[in-house]
Amino acid sequence: MSEYQYYKFERLDGYLDAKARQALRAISSRAEISATSFQIVYNYSDLKAEPHQVMLRYFDIGFYYANWGSIDAYIKLPAGTLPDALLGFSSDGLHVHENDEWQLLIFSLEEYDEYFDDENAEDFFQHLASLRSELIQGNWQLLYFMWLRALDIGDDVDAIPLINFDFNHISDELRAFAQLYDVPFALIKALAMTLAALPSHQAKQAQFQIDAWLSNLTDADKNTLISAIFKQGQLTRQQALAMTQKESVNTEETYRYWLTPDTIEPYIETAQSLFQQEQAEARAKKLAIEKAAKEKTLADIYNQRERRWQQAQEQADRTCASGYDYASHYLHQLFEAYQFSADEAAFDQRFKQFIAANNSRKALLNRLSDLL
Known part of the structure; x- marks a missing residue:
């Protein structure tokens, strides 16, 4: 079987200037490069740069897959977005690269054994911007998914803060991530049960209020934003927030409540039974709907x-x-x-x-x- 490697990177905040595009062209002469994106497929060759370095310098989200089963999803966040306590657990599936400006998360699968092609890659890529936005706004469920995945495959996982996110309701993007990365939904349910039973920290998800933000801007902030708009042509919300932020997003706090394998273990068996029951009920409901639709179709044909x-x-x-x-x-x-x-x-x-x-x-x- 021949080698096949797919890379796609995208910039969500701002544009790639001519110098940046020229540097990317030096990395790959065949890539499709625009003011916001880079995409290339390789057979018997490879990218002439480390993907994480390309991401840290130029892009906000990215995706890679190879036909031998390797998959990497990249999400870059402003420095300090995620607390160190949430990034310290050991996992073969999560890699973190940090510098003074950015936190880069790489979500990896080494041996994905299902069929996967460019169409699947494009479909999943559409979720990455929303997943990034959720992380920036303080919804850190994605990190807990990777912790649960590591627990499921038998890794020795370190404790992480027990923060009360709503794992009974997850977004479509998070659900797509869980399906691709084989995060057991029964364990997600077990985590929800753990949070319902034990004390935890309140989630501090930021709900952006533009009026309050504008009223707090100083004249210096406004001048900075206007100058940037004239230079770049536009600013995204995240760029504007980062440029006017007065303190680090990630103000470290002392965590009292922690998620460990021992704290979730008492709820796993019950969660698995409930999940199987819900799945059976969902299948029965789906079959009933399909049966009713088929009967209506047959009645219409007969008429x-x-x-x-x-x-x-x-x-x-x-x-x-x-x-x-x-x-x-x-x-x-x-x-x-x-x-x-x-x-x-x-x-x-x-x-x-x-x-x-x-x-x-x-x-x-x-x-x-x-x-x-």
């Missing part, structure tokens, strides 16, 4: 049966493969609709007439052999 017989004959009269396929499709639908309406005898009579009218069309008859 319009004369038109369907006419359509089947019109398609048969085209005397071509696609016409025979359509005719067969209509007849099989009619067969199910008559069965659903307990009118099999009427179907048999009309079907015999149809066969008699098309007896010379062997290719069509072959398609209807299971109804003969």
Whole structure:
């Protein structure tokens, strides 16, 4: 099997100037490079730079996968966004690179054994901006997912602060992350049960209020923002906040309550049973909905049966493969609709007439052999 590697990086805050784009072009002569993005696929070659260094210098989110099963998702945050206490647990799946300006999180899978292609990569990439925004706003559930994943695969995980995030309700983006990174939903439920039973720290998720922010800006802040807008052409909200921030986002606090394997263990078995029950109920509900929809479709077909017989004959009269396929499709639908309406005898009579009218069309008859 040949090598195949996919890289995609994107800048969410601001633009890549000409100098930055020139530096990126030196890294890859074939990459698709725009004012906000970099994308390249390699066969028998590789990126001429360390991806984490490219991310730290130029981009805010990124994604990499290789056809041998490696996957990396990159999320870059302003320095101090996440407390050190939340980043210190050991995990093969989470790597952190920090400098004076940024915290770069790399979420890694070494052996992803499901089918994965560029379309899957593009679909998942669409979630990264929202995941980054949630982290910046103080929703740190993503880090707990990686802790749970490490616990599930048997790693010796260190304690992390027990902060009362709402794990009973997670966003679609977090759900997509949990599915790709194989974070057990039963363990997420166990964590929610742990939080409900034990004392924990209150989550401090920031709800941005633009009026309050504007009223607190000094003249110097406003001049800084106006100057930056003239230089760059625009500013994102995160850029503006970072430029006017008076103190570190991550003011270290003393944590009294901690999540450890021992604190969550008493709730895991119950959570697994509840999760299995919920899954069974969800499957039953889905089947009931599908059954009702199928029955409605069959009832509609039966009520319009004369038109369907006419359509089947019109398609048969085209005397071509696609016409025979359509005719067969209509007849099989009619067969199910008559069965659903307990009118099999009427179907048999009309079907015999149809066969008699098309007896010379062997290719069509072959398609209807299971109804003969």
